[in-house]
Amino acid sequence: MLVIRISGPFVSISNAILSETLRVFSTTSSADSRVVCAELILTTFIPSLYKLSINSTLQFLSETVQMILVFFSVIILLILYKSNSFYLKKGFGNILVNDFSVYLKLERSMSENTISAYCSDVMLLDGYMVSDQNSSGVFVLEKATPEILEAFLSRLHSKNLSKRSQARIISSLRSFFQYLEMEGKTTSNPAELLDIPRLKPYLPVVLSVEEVERIISSVDLSQPLGHRNRAMFEVLYSCGLRASELISLKISDLFLNEGFVRVTGKGSKQRLVPIGQPAAQSVIFYLGSRSKGPVNAKHGDTLFLSRRGSRLTRGMLFLIVKKQSTIAGIDKDISPHTFRHSFATHLVENGADLRAVQEMLGHESILTTEIYTHVNSSKWRESILKCHPRFK
Structure with a gap:
């Protein structure tokens, strides 16, 4: 016995052809039925299958083209995103610091070296806040308090960091929290009242x-x-x-x-x-x-x-x-x-x-x-x- 399994879009056409074939068999003789079934298959079933295959092929091609276009669009967007990230952001491991680096470059027109120094200083604070040395219970930059910053600077001072380096770090923190305040991520600048160490006049080395x-x-x-x-x-x-x-x-x-x-x-x-x-x-x-x-x-x-x-x-x-x-x-x-x-x-x-x-x-x-x-x-x-x- 030959069994044909029909599925998908062919089901409706097959059911219609089967119903019509059974109706013909029940009303005509067997010889006439075979002729009528043959004619029915030639005039209805095969053209319907041909038309359906053409439509299915066109639909498949259309969907394939759309998928290819979407795929390449995603690839292009990823390339653009990566290039922008490389150009604007240095990947400091913190979203806020990354955004801060973009702000320094685009809005304050700072050089790459200055941006790197500012963001590295902020990442020092970030590292301190997530370390065991921080006993405040606050671990995110935007929640930092003046007390946390004072403890952080005290820790740096204990490492014999020069006054000039300490002054630069305070300047970096002031700019960072000023940026967060401007963006609405904090309500105040906890670094605003930090005292900058008094610096002796710097006389550079000069060649004769x-x-x-x-x-x-x-x-x-x-x-x-x-x-x-x-x-x-x-x-x-x-x-x-x-x-x-x-x-x-x-x-x-x-x-x-x-x-x-x-x-x-x-x-x-x-x-x-x-x-x-x-x-x-x-x-x-x-x-x-x-x-x-x-x-x-x-x-x-x-x-x-x-x-x-x-x-x-x-x-x-x-x-x-x-x-x-x-x-x-x-x-x-x-x-x-x-x-x-x-x-x-x-x-x-x-x-x-x-x-x-x-x-x-x-x-x-x-x-x-x-x-x-x-x-x-x-x-x-x-x-x-x-x-x-x-x-x-």
Whole structure:
């Protein structure tokens, strides 16, 4: 016996054909029934199946296309989300801190390094609140109280953290809780009344002109990266750049014929800084050797490259400066920022206008620039005697 199992959309058609076949068998002879059944199958059942298969195929294709479109849409959204998360958020392990990092970048235009420092400070508090050292019973940042913050800072003080670091952490916490208050996640700022430690005036390490020249002249130009290193030292001292500004410098930012360099500083703010002839000449020599080495396609416009052709990191630059200062016999504790301090100090010592120095350094406030007025006492005395009417 042949048994045909019919399911799905064919059930209604099969039942209709079966009912019609039984009706024909009951009213006609067997020979006529076979003819009528054959005609019924040819004229009704097969066309219906054909029409149904066409409709089912079209419906299947339509649903498949929709599923494919949904699938790729989800993939694109995930890629966009991940790229935005990588660009805006640093993944600090706390949703509030991640959102805070976005706020600092988009609304306060802070640099990546500053954002990282602020968020790391807040994560120190987060780590303290979930640790056994916190006996308050409050474990989430938005519920923090002034007492918890005081206990947290006391804990940091017991670890002999410098006053400057403590002041920065308090500043970070104030900004964080101010953000939470603005977003309606807290009703007050528990860090508002925290006392910032008194800081002694910070006098940066400064190189003399002779020491700067010793470092620059100690670079071995016969080495593969000699011209690069010399050009970096020349630009650091000639333009007074931050480490992040130097490694981000692009070839398209150079206007050597005009004697200027376009610098992108904190908050993506741009400024034009004069570049001296020795520094410009060193950059030109370096560009001639740069093309002979490997160049990563993503960093084709980056000026200073590593030996592998990618952009230098701040850590790499720090090691290069430390190594070269040792070779030059400089026993001071210097970093790339020391060249910036030396640049500003030498300008002020030689009578440069403080406002002009402020513009070249990219300082928002002239109060930051005033630190470089710690000039040599003999020059200070000479300047006073020269300008005072009673000493002329």
